[in-house]
Amino acid sequence: MTTVERRFRRGVHWWQKGERRPHRRGADGRAGQHRRPEWGGGGTVRPPPERDATRHDRMMMIELQEVGLHYGGPRSGGAAGDGRPAGGVDVLRGLSFAVPAGGFRWLLGPSGAGKTSLLRLLHAAVRPTQGRLSLLGADIGRASRRELPPLRRSIGMVFQDFRLLPHLSAFDNVALPLRIAGRPEGQIRADVGEMLRWVGLARKTAARPAELSGGEQQRVAIARAVITRPRLLLADEPTGNLDDAQAERLMVLLKEMNRLGTTMVVATHNAALVERHPGPALLLEHGRLLADG
Numbered sequence: 478m479t480t481v482e483r484r485f486r487r488g489v490h491w492w493q494k495g496e497r498r499p500h501r502r503g504a505d506g507r508a509g510q511h512r513r514p515e516w517g518g519g520g521t522v523r524p525p526p527e528r529d530a531t532r533h534d535r536m537m538m539i540e541l542q543e544v545g546l547h548y549g550g551p552r553s554g555g556a557a558g559d560g561r562p563a564g565g566v567d568v569l570r571g572l573s574f575a576v577p578a579g580g581f582r583w584l585l586g587p588s589g590a591g592k593t594s595l596l597r598l599l600h601a602a603v604r605p606t607q608g609r610l611s612l613l614g615a616d617i618g619r620a621s622r623r624e625l626p627p628l629r630r631s632i633g634m635v636f637q638d639f640r641l642l643p644h645l646s647a648f649d650n651v652a653l654p655l656r657i658a659g660r661p662e663g664q665i666r667a668d669v670g671e672m673l674r675w676v677g678l679a680r681k682t683a684a685r686p687a688e689l690s691g692g693e694q695q696r697v698a699i700a701r702a703v704i705t706r707p708r709l710l711l712a713d714e715p716t717g718n719l720d721d722a723q724a725e726r727l728m729v730l731l732k733e734m735n736r737l738g739t740t741m742v743v744a745t746h747n748a749a750l751v752e753r754h755p756g757p758a759l760l761l762e763h764g765r766l767l768a769d770g
């Protein structure tokens with residue numbers, strides 16, 4: 478077990494030193510154990526008595542009511558006002574589901590089903606063109622332009638196409654969200670160094686994205702998304718460029734973050750990975766939600 482995994486297991490969030498833990502620690506020192514487990518095999522965890530549930534526990538981190546997303550040309554809305562698209566394409570239609578704080582969902586569906594589009598909505602990168610979307614308690618359709626950037630900074634995103642900044646080293650790409658958050662440089666140096674060691678890139682900290690393989694770039698993108706320990710983590714095919722061993726290590730990290738309170742939605746094509754780590758799933762097809770659970 479690596480240092481990062483051990484620290485996760487001890488419940489010590491090295492990237493969150495001095496900040497409040499999301500959950501009280503139990504008698505054996507393990508944090509978050511009163512939550513209902515969403516992963517198979519965690520049989521000893523019982524749901525909390527009602528009085529123990531904090532507001533944070535009860536909050537819906539993600540809530541969609543009849544959400545639609547239309548790309549491209551304008552919708553018809555004239556005299557008929559029937560809302561049917563006049564041009565462009567309805568990529569997502571009639572999505573209603575919720576993910577509670579601390580919840581986990583796989584996001585499954587064939588290529589072109591709308592997984593990336595849904596994650597863009599959940600990252601507040603686009604607003605729904607229909608219905609109501611609430612993230613971390615904020616109504617995205619009604620939020621002002623100024624409210625969205627701070628909200629987006631509290632959401633971690635592993636992009637399918639990585640979106641690393643080409644002129645920055647691996648170290649500086651991972652450090653960026655910590656620098657934006659104003660963390661002290663000494664802490665950044667230690668935390669980013671440890672995170673890059675954990676993803677197996679200790680010897681590539683100075684490399685720019687163009688000098689890294691696809692798998693290495695993906696690991697930088699993962700490190701950047703989790704380094705601030707976001708309350709909500711979205712990952713778009715995060716194992717697409719990883720080998721089996723690396724994908725398993727990533728799952729250890731994600732499950733431990735989830736156990737400690739991070740809400741997650743992870744899109745994947747990797748059926749073997751989902752089979753090894755069964756959990757509740759949102760199933761998309763042609764922009765519609767076929768299953769939730």
Ligand SMILES: Nc1ncnc2c1ncn2[C@@H]1O[C@H](COP(=O)(O)OP(=O)(O)O)[C@@H](O)[C@H]1O
Nearest residue numbers: 548549566568587588589590591592593594595
């Ligand atoms: N910016 C865009 N403009 C128009 N259509 C888009 C855009 N982005 C995605 N689409 C279309 O939306 C559909 C869903 O795409 P996407 O969300 O990327 O699916 P997935 O991630 O499941 O493969 C596809 O048919 C795609 O062509």
Ligand SMILES: [Mg+2]
Nearest residue numbers: 592593637713
């Ligand atoms: Mg996609």
